[in-house]
Amino acid sequence: MARREPKTRNTRERLLSSALDAFSTKGYASTSIDDIAKAAGTTRGAFYYYFSDKADIARDLQQDLWRSIAERAQSVFDPSLDTLSNIKRAFATHLSEVNQLESVRLFLREGFLDPTLEASGRVELEWGFDLIREYLADAMDKGEIGRLEPTALAGILTGLFEVATDRALAAGDPVSITEVVNALLDGLVPSEQPANLAQLRRIR
Amino acid sequence: MARREPKTRNTRERLLSSALDAFSTKGYASTSIDDIAKAAGTTRGAFYYYFSDKADIARDLQQDLWRSIAERAQSVFDPSLDTLSNIKRAFATHLSEVNQLESVRLFLREGFLDPTLEASGRVELEWGFDLIREYLADAMDKGEIGRLEPTALAGILTGLFEVATDRALAAGDPVSITEVVNALLDGLVPSEQPANLAQLRRIR
Numbered sequence: 001m002a003r004r005e006p007k008t009r010n011t012r013e014r015l016l017s018s019a020l021d022a023f024s025t026k027g028y029a030s031t032s033i034d035d036i037a038k039a040a041g042t043t044r045g046a047f048y049y050y051f052s053d054k055a056d057i058a059r060d061l062q063q064d065l066w067r068s069i070a071e072r073a074q075s076v077f078d079p080s081l082d083t084l085s086n087i088k089r090a091f092a093t094h095l096s097e098v099n100q101l102e103s104v105r106l107f108l109r110e111g112f113l114d115p116t117l118e119a120s121g122r123v124e125l126e127w128g129f130d131l132i133r134e135y136l137a138d139a140m141d142k143g144e145i146g147r148l149e150p151t152a153l154a155g156i157l158t159g160l161f162e163v164a165t166d167r168a169l170a171a172g173d174p175v176s177i178t179e180v181v182n183a184l185l186d187g188l189v190p191s192e193q194p195a196n197l198a199q200l201r202r203i204r
Numbered sequence: 205m206a207r208r209e210p211k212t213r214n215t216r217e218r219l220l221s222s223a224l225d226a227f228s229t230k231g232y233a234s235t236s237i238d239d240i241a242k243a244a245g246t247t248r249g250a251f252y253y254y255f256s257d258k259a260d261i262a263r264d265l266q267q268d269l270w271r272s273i274a275e276r277a278q279s280v281f282d283p284s285l286d287t288l289s290n291i292k293r294a295f296a297t298h299l300s301e302v303n304q305l306e307s308v309r310l311f312l313r314e315g316f317l318d319p320t321l322e323a324s325g326r327v328e329l330e331w332g333f334d335l336i337r338e339y340l341a342d343a344m345d346k347g348e349i350g351r352l353e354p355t356a357l358a359g360i361l362t363g364l365f366e367v368a369t370d371r372a373l374a375a376g377d378p379v380s381i382t383e384v385v386n387a388l389l390d391g392l393v394p395s396e397q398p399a400n401l402a403q404l405r406r407i408r
Contacts, residue, residue, distance in 0.1 A: 146387060148380070148383055148384050148387060149380035149383070149384070151380075152371070152375075152380035152381050152383070152384050153384045155371050155381075156364070156367060156368055156371065156381065156384045156385065156388070159364070159367030159368070159370070159371065160360070160363070160364050160367060160388075162367070163360060163363030163364060163366070163367060164360055164363070166363070167356070167359050167360065167363065171356075176352070176353035176355075176356035177356050177359075177360065179352055179353070179356070180352050180353070180356050180357045180360045181360065183350060183352060183391045183392055184360070184364075184388040184389070184391045184392070185388070185391060186391035186395075187387045187388045187389060187390035187391025187392070187393075188387055188388070188391070189391075191390075
């Protein structure tokens with residue numbers, strides 16, 4: 001998130017910024033609404049004007065963070081490359097972005113662990129489902145990946161990325177995890193087979 | 205779980221059996237301790253003698269269910285087959301077992317969704333972590349699968365199986381999901397390369 005000078009930001013932005021600082025340093029559970037309001041130089045009343053409770057502001061922050069990570073990951077898509085290469089590039093960027101957000105990594109991970117926050121993290125990961133499903137369906141038509149049930153494949157892949165993100169947030173080293181994900185993705189390359197058999201499978 | 209005649213079972217077993225029936229038909233959240241005690245022909249006092257609360261008896265049931273599924277999956281391991289084939293067989297058996305437990309499928313899925321139950325499901329899935337990690341390390345040494353960081357690989361694979369189990373419990377059709385998992389696992393087959401390069405990579 002871009003940081004602006006306090007005086008130029010409105011109360012809602014100051015509350016968001018203070019909450020992110022507090023969640024990242026003290027942790028979500030240990031931060032009170034009073035902590036956030038005080039750090040933002042405002043009141044509990046102002047907090048409740050903008051947010052219904054602590055989970056509400058945390059979900060907004062998580063959504064902003066995941067959205068900016070997703071935008072970076074989507075920005076590396078290159079239409080001149082094949083689908084699997086693009087998925088690998090996007091996912092490696094995603095994990096690397098997650099890892100670079102050192103100061104908010106624990107807070108991001110809390111989005112996986114705290115049941116009241118988990119849903120918002122999942123919502124942001126949904127961008128992956130639609131994007132990947134669309135790319136996968138195209139890639140099957142082009143013969144770049146083998147025929148599989150597209151919804152099952154998209155569901156498993158987004159789940160796999162979620163698991164990998166969780167592991168990277170916990171372990172803090174995205175390289176080994178990216179290598180494992182890339183190897184698994186290579187399994188989607190169609191095995192060589194006679195063209196007419198491939199045709200039959202597609203029709204079935 | 206094997207059903208015995210009520211008269212030959214002790215109170216704890218009757219409570220477990222009644223709880224499983226109630227959780228499977230009414231759902232975990234809608235079942236009270238009184239419901240369980242009444243159906244077992246006993247009292248709240250007896251319930252609290254054996255279990256600390258509703259989550260406690262549910263965790264015991266989840267553990268029993270996951271353990272019996274895991275035992276069936278492990279039983280199909282065949283030492284004469286390669287590691288990837290064994291993992292595929294075990295996982296296909298696992299998903300098929302999960303799916304066959306029609307009456308308790310919703311309760312099993314609640315083990316993923318309810319935060320107080322989730323941990324016990326995770327514990328049972330841990331059998332997968334140790335088993336798979338050991339098999340994967342062996343398989344890397346034998347050259348059956350490519351070199352990857354074993355802990356990262358085992359972590360991602362157990363997470364992948366957890367995701368696939370969750371999707372199968374939700375969707376109720378394990379076949380497409382098994383096909384997707386098998387395709388991804390095929391990505392672990394080492395790519396063909398000169399023997400001395402493979403050797404170098406192993407040493408590095």
